[in-house]
Amino acid sequence: MHEMGIVLHLAKTLDQTAEEHKLKAIGKVVLQVGEVSGIMTELFTDAWDYFKLRHPVLKESELVLETIPAVTWCDSCKQTYETVKYGRECPYCGSGETWLLRGNECIIKEIEAE
Amino acid sequence: MDYKIIDVKERVLADNERCAAETRSALAERGVLLVNLMGSPGAGKTSVLLQLIKRLGAQYRIGVMEADVDSDVDARTVAEAGAKVIQLHTGGLCHMDADMTARGLEALGVGDLDLIFLENVGNLVCPAEFDVGAGLRMMILSVPEGDDKPLKYPLMFRVSDVMLVNKLDAAEVFDFDLDAAAARARALNPDIEIFPVSAKSGEGFDALADWLAKRLEERRRGL
Numbered sequence: 001m002h003e004m005g006i007v008l009h010l011a012k013t014l015d016q017t018a019e020e021h022k023l024k025a026i027g028k029v030v031l032q033v034g035e036v037s038g039i040m041t042e043l044f045t046d047a048w049d050y051f052k053l054r055h056p057v058l059k060e061s062e063l064v065l066e067t068i069p070a071v072t073w074c075d076s077c078k079q080t081y082e083t084v085k086y087g088r089e090c091p092y093c094g095s096g097e098t099w100l101l102r103g104n105e106c107i108i109k110e111i112e113a114e
Numbered sequence: 115m116d117y118k119i120i121d122v123k124e125r126v127l128a129d130n131e132r133c134a135a136e137t138r139s140a141l142a143e144r145g146v147l148l149v150n151l152m153g154s155p156g157a158g159k160t161s162v163l164l165q166l167i168k169r170l171g172a173q174y175r176i177g178v179m180e181a182d183v184d185s186d187v188d189a190r191t192v193a194e195a196g197a198k199v200i201q202l203h204t205g206g207l208c209h210m211d212a213d214m215t216a217r218g219l220e221a222l223g224v225g226d227l228d229l230i231f232l233e234n235v236g237n238l239v240c241p242a243e244f245d246v247g248a249g250l251r252m253m254i255l256s257v258p259e260g261d262d263k264p265l266k267y268p269l270m271f272r273v274s275d276v277m278l279v280n281k282l283d284a285a286e287v288f289d290f291d292l293d294a295a296a297a298r299a300r301a302l303n304p305d306i307e308i309f310p311v312s313a314k315s316g317e318g319f320d321a322l323a324d325w326l327a328k329r330l331e332e333r334r335r336g337l
Contacts, residue, residue, distance in 0.1 A: 002240035005207055010126045017122060027117055031126070038243070038269070096301070108122040 003039060006106060007047040011055050013108065018057040021113070026061045028112040034103040035070040035084055070103020130244060133212035137219065137247025141230075145334040148219075148230045149326075150210075150246050152270065153254030155236030158280040160188045161313035162254060163231055167195045169323035174228040174330065179218045181210045181235050188233060198227065209240035212247050229330055238263065242270040249333060250275050255299075257281040257290040264298035271299045276307045278322070283312040 014026060033039050045063055052058040070083035076095035083103055085091075090098055125131075141148050153159050167176055176197045180189040181204055189201040200222045204210065210218075215232060224230065232248065234241040253274040255263055258281060264271045271277065277299050279292060296308050307325070311318035 002209060002243050005209055005211060005240060005244065006126055008207075009130055009211070013122075013124060013126065013129055016129075017120065021120060023120075038239070106126045108124050108126060110119055110121050110123075112117045112119050114117050 003043040004047045004051075006039065007044065007051050010048070010108065011051050011058060014058060014061075014111065015055055017111065018113070023057060023113040026058055026111050026113045028062050028064055029058075030064045030066060030109040030111070032066045032068050032105060032107045032109050034068045034105040036100070036103045037106050039106060041065050066109065068102055068105055071101045072098050073101045074098050127244070130212045133216060134245040134247035137212060137216050138249065141219075141224065141247070141249065142333065142336075144224065145336075146224050146227060146230060147250065147330045147333045148232065148246075148248045149250045149252050150232050150234060150241070150248035151252050151254070152234045152238070152241045152274070153236065153256070153280075154238050154259055157236070157254040157256040157259065158313045159233050159236070159254060160191055162278060162280060162311070163192055163197075163233060164195050165311075165313050165316060165319045166231075166323055166326065167192070167197050169319060170229065170327060171196050173327070175226055177222050177224070177227040177230040179215070179222055179230065179232045181214075181218075181233060183207070183235060192233075198222065204235055208235055208237050209244050210234050210246055211244045215246040215248075228334075229326070238267040238270045242267070242273050250329060252276040252278065254278045254280050255295060257284045257288050260288070261291045261295035261298070264295065264302055268302050271302045271306065274303065274306060276309065279308065279310045280313055282310050282317060283315050 048063045052061055071080050072083040073080050074090035074095055075097040077093040079092055081091050088098055089096055151159050178192045178197045178199045179202055181202045183204055183206060186201040189199045193199040202218045251274045253270055255277060292310055299306050309318055309322045311322060
């Protein structure tokens, strides 16, 4: 359900970007979403389609979501592994001393605008 | 149509984090401690506040912001206990963000307060994602929810400074294993402070109130 909150922030940021760059309309919005960011992409797109209508500059926009694969670093054996497949425990040495390197992001990569 | 591409490369919640940082430094300058109190619906957030107001209310000026999707039942209860209260409605949102909190603080007025609690919307997921600018993040895990919750909602346990295990008086009924819950929380967050309490009997609240008072004194000395 926090998708709605994140969409509100996204719309606000894009409104500001449009003002800064004197944009009339924003077309494509490319968002990079980490695999374990907890964002449900379908819900997110639904929320976007609802909220964009309230922002004149975003009315015609299309949201494109790119997934950033999640990667975990094992501090014990100094290797990386796929987070989603193996979770918190290192598949090589079984250690729990592991840290998420990437996969938790939600970044506006670029926009197309006129 | 003539389109150009603009590189934005900004985290979506960057504006929230900026706003939270402003709130945090403004409150730190005044020596005011804001506590973001989080937990599931029914975990006992309001009852915990009542116990803390009872113990700290004579010594410190306490303010409470009650955030709910709707209604003002909690605000009334807390106001009767003697704290300065405002009710915030999130308008359907499942959490408070930094901007809503900043506006809430303005409406509450922080000039005559030492300690402020934000009672966040009952939810173990979304409030963990949004920094509101609090000096302390306190979450409540209540016994009936089960000792496995750190496994299911890891982010909440990772971002919290303090975990209260509430409704301890009912631990036997629910087969709640306090040691297991504490170990699971510490696996996610080795520095988390854990206080087993019962808002019903008052057990554990003297220790918690002393600990909070120490944090507030540190804040006032600018530590």
